[in-house]
Amino acid sequence: MAHRVGSTTGSTRGRAARRVLFAFAGGLGHLAPMLPIADVLRGAGHRIGVCGDADVLAGTQGFDAYFPEGDTTSASGRSIGTLAPPDLDHEYSVIGTHFADVLASRRFDLVREVVDRWHPDLLICDEMDFGAMTAAEHAAFPAWWST
Numbered sequence: 001m002a003h004r005v006g007s008t009t010g011s012t013r014g015r016a017a018r019r020v021l022f023a024f025a026g027g028l029g030h031l032a033p034m035l036p037i038a039d040v041l042r043g044a045g046h047r048i049g050v051c052g053d054a055d056v057l058a059g060t061q062g063f064d065a066y067f068p069e070g071d072t073t074s075a076s077g078r079s080i081g082t083l084a085p086p087d088l089d090h091e092y093s094v095i096g097t098h099f100a101d102v103l104a105s106r107r108f109d110l111v112r113e114v115v116d117r118w119h120p121d122l123l124i125c126d127e128m129d130f131g132a133m134t135a136a137e138h139a140a141f142p143a144w145w146s147t
Contacts, residue, residue: 017045021067021120024052025099025107025129031056034124038063051114051132067114069107099128107131108138115139 020041024030031052042048042062049065050057054072108131111123115135123143125132136143 017047018121019047019049019119020122020124021049021051021111021114021118022063023050023107023111023123023125023129023132024056025103025126025131027053028056028059030126030128031060034126037124049114049118049120051111065118067110067118069110095128100130104130104134108135111135112138115141 020038022031022034022038024034031050038048038050047064049067050060050063051067052069054068054070057066057068058072107129111129111132112135114120115123116139121141123132123136123141125136125143125145127145129145133143133145
């Protein structure tokens, strides 16, 4: 599913345009809730960048800057698969061993590199992107995460 970030026209109403980096640490379900925010900011004249899984980014368009992680294996993005019955023990385990451990370390390095290269004014990330949150804190610039 492709998503086009909103209009390229807009006004910052007397303020300088800002660079806003959107970061997500999972699949499309981690990026999609942030896309309406990207639409509004883009419509207001700000530059929008996105950093996340290469397969998911392959299905998006309209961002000013792309910072993919990993290789693209499918132009349409990764399948979300079949919904499994809720299992809180499993979810807590995945948060601890994947999102807050292995992935957080990898995401910190990638997001910190993007911050140093692209110089965003604000980071907006999903609630599981612990590495991006830490990179923003390390770089001492504002971050907001969606829940």
